[in-house]
Amino acid sequence: MDMTDGAMTVDDVEVASGYLDVEKLRRDFPILAERVHDRRIVYLDSAATSLTPRPVIDAISKYYETTHANVHRGVYATAEEATRLYEEARIKVGRFIGATRPGEEVVFTKNATEALNLIASSWGHANLKENDVVVLTEMEHHSNIVPWIMLSEELGIELRYVPIDGSGRLDLSNFDEFCDGAKLVCVSAMSNVLGTINPITEMSKVAHDHGALVVVDGAQSVPHLPVDIQELGADFLAFSGHKMMGPTGIGVLWANATILEAMPPFLGGGGMILDVKPEKFLPADPPDRFEAGTPPIAEAVGLAAAVDYLQSIGMGQIRSHERSLTAFALESIGEKLGDDCRIFGPPAGDDRGGVMSFSYRDVHAHDIAQVLDQYGVCVRPGHHCAKPLMRKLGVAATARASIALYNSEDDINVLIEGLVEAGRLFANA
Amino acid sequence: MADLEELYREIILDHYRSPRNRGELPVPPAHRVEGFNPLCGDEVVVTLIVNDDTVSDIKIGGTGCSISQASASLMSSAVKGKPVDEVRGLIHTFKSMMSVHQSTLGDADEDGRQIEPGPEDPELVDSDALGELAALQGVVKFPVRIKCATLSWNALSQGLDELS
Incomplete structure (x- = not known):
């Protein structure tokens, strides 16, 4: 298989603070040019399935x-x-x-x-x-x-x-x-x-x-x-x-x-x-x-x-990008939503990947996901095919945001914006 | 966010915040039915007592999203004290409202099953008969959420079948 001209090399896409050049990479994914609810797609569901780059298509x-x-x-x-x-x-x-x-x-x-x-x-x-x-x-x-x-x-x-x-x-x-x-x-x-x-x-x-x-x-x-x-x-x-x-x-x-x-x-x-x-x-x-x-x-x-x-991007570079973005997400959510948002799983670090399951106040995961959809944010609500784990965590469902190499800090900011709106809509619920 | 406002009407949020007829009736004399939505892990427990062909008491237990909880609460208020025949009619009317009439599936419910003709014309959803339940009409625009809205109704329907 020949790679198409759009393929990146490591030097092209790696920028400061361990991040890849997301703006450049995003152009490889045609679906990211689509709009939903008159907004850009903020795709945070890569743990369910990843988007498909042009060379694969x-x-x-x-x-x-x-x-x-x-x-x-x-x-x-x-x-x-x-x-x-x-x-x-x-x-x-x-x-x-x-x-x-x-x-x-x-x-x-x-x-x-x-x-x-x-x-x-x-x-x-x-x-x-x-x-x-x-x-x-x-x-x-x-x-x-x-x-x-x-x-x-x-x-x-x-x-x-x-x-x-x-x-x-x-x-x-x-x-x-x-x-x-x-x-x-x-x-x-x-x-x-x-x-x-x-x-x-x-x-x-x-x-x-x-x-x-x-x-x-x-x-x-x-x-x-x-x-x-x-x-x-x-x-x-x-x-x-x-x-x-x-x-x-x-x-x-x-x-x-x-x-x-x-x-x-x-x-x-x-x-x-x-x-x-x-x-x-x-x-x-x-x-x-x-x-x-x-x-x-x-x-x-x-x-x-x-x-x-x-x-062509490098798995080490991808991990580095996602690790930095996970750390940013966990920190920002904690900073802006405080105790209202409970995130499951270990803190950012060597043994933490870019899958973030959370509960927000008492708002049901399904309702969170519904509100986020209006912001173009794709997250997954539910038990994530892990019901024994859900029971252990004491929850029926969580909302899950999961990242990949095409996600940026901007995506996390839109997620947080949507969560604040969900909190407003379901205030006192 | 007009669609959202339509989905999350004030009356729905009210029933979600303050669910009516919450809890479980002792079995016996009550009959108990559970419903699950494997999609999101929601579960509903409907306990009901039928005396002289009337739903004399009903309580709703379980956990779920705002739509499933509000729908269950609205349902319990609507059917409590009503004759079984009338309740069956209401179930049919409600499920017709929740059906995907305009889609390629035709006159089918959320599982794609054909809706059987009820006592009334299935095309004619009588908003008056539905009363407050009409507030759930906005759910149809969000097909994934239809299962949330119908969860408790399917459990009630199953309970009535088991009792008859």
């Missing part, structure tokens, strides 16, 4: 306009080219997260949820039996809880939840005991509600000492932090394309090649077999074994372009 269009054909087995020129692009995307995505054998270790799925379900269904059925222990945490997204509950109902495995402490971090004081006898530890690298960045490297060491494998939900971390799976020491990593500036409909499962090799197929169908007879089949090697049916080809091409885009 162009890559997908170009693929459909010049290349589209089904992958594998076609011998004509465009089918060869489609296959090449698809497999090249696999390598690119794998290298992005530091995979040493990307051609074998990267499986394309529908999304992060499907990647986690693949692990539970395939690895889980092959390796877990009654009374085996799977360790989860209280800050997991439903996608890293429900597949394990389903397995627990079916196989009778035991689920243990590592609690969170008052600051919104994992309480790891007894983590060693949690891992005792565990077969698997499943943890989010960054909470989609609290913004907490978890110490995966340390947790992996403890888990491995107890003979447990480690599943990391990277849906929030891979788009916003430099991620190296060698450093994390995890055995599985799941993430989604659409949260990292790529298209919807594609997710990624990375797993250690030896582990993948021993796993049974997930879905059955075309492309995942070596041979089929009326009564039996021989599965293909990974990653094909786990990619039944026509895969998300255009989406893989788009995801590769998204990886190019992120790397």
Whole structure:
């Protein structure tokens, strides 16, 4: 994939105080030129899905306009080219997260949820039996809880939840005991509600000492932090394309090649077999074994372009920008709204990402979001697919503002302006 | 912010701030129904007593946004002491008001289900019969919030079905 002329280099976009040149970057995102309620869009919902930059849109269009054909087995020129692009995307995505054998270790799925379900269904059925222990945490997204509950109902495995402490971090004081006898530890690298960045490297060491494998939900971390799976020491990593500036409909499962090799197929169908007879089949090697049916080809091409885009800016620079903006947001909200606004999760710092869930006075999250919409501000109200965590926090719902590389201090100021209006409207409520 | 003013009418904010018939009736004699909005995590608990085909008492519990809470409060005031038939008619009229008539879905409710013809012409929403409930009309402009407004009504409807 060629990058279009609009692609930035690090020197172009980095400015003072760790911020990227947002004004310049925003021009890469056509949707930001749209207006809602006669205002500019203040997009603060990147934890749900990120906006799509022009190079990604162009890559997908170009693929459909010049290349589209089904992958594998076609011998004509465009089918060869489609296959090449698809497999090249696999390598690119794998290298992005530091995979040493990307051609074998990267499986394309529908999304992060499907990647986690693949692990539970395939690895889980092959390796877990009654009374085996799977360790989860209280800050997991439903996608890293429900597949394990389903397995627990079916196989009778035991689920243990590592609690969170008052600051919104994992309480790891007894983590060693949690891992005792565990077969698997499943943890989010960054909470989609609290913004907490978890110490995966340390947790992996403890888990491995107890003979447990480690599943990391990277849906929030891979788009916003430099991620190296060698450093994390995890055995599985799941993430989604659409949260990292790529298209919807594609997710990624990375797993250690030896582990993948021993796993049974997930879905059955075309492309995942070596041979089929009326009564039996021989599965293909990974990653094909786990990619039944026509895969998300255009989406893989788009995801590769998204990886190019992120790397052209630099994950370190992106993290630095978002870290500075998170610190600004937490400080400004505290300064201007005081105790009226309760923000969940750790204070700004190394272990805090740009996801900010908050409650404002007694105003319901849904009402906050409704008022903010009139200011063009896109935030998400609700339980954020983390109901166990909501119960732990003692709230039914929160409003969540989440940032990405295209957000600026101006966006946070409009958010605060909208919150003040919500406070006025619901005064004495 | 004209749309907002239309959504958050004073009467809605009043019922949100001071909900009527708040709480739960003891079960039995009351019948208890729960409703959930998985979208936002809101939940409503409707407890009601039906005597001689009349909703003799009703209380509303649970948590939710201003629209769901105000709608539940307005509903409880509107149906308390009313004959079941009349309450069913009101439920139908209210749900018709909340339906997406003008959309491509046609005459369907918030879940896209076809609204069955009620005792009255479904096209004709009688504002007089709705009384204060007409204040919730502004919700239709905000399709995502329709589920908030109908949460308690669906629970009440389910409760009446279970009792009959």
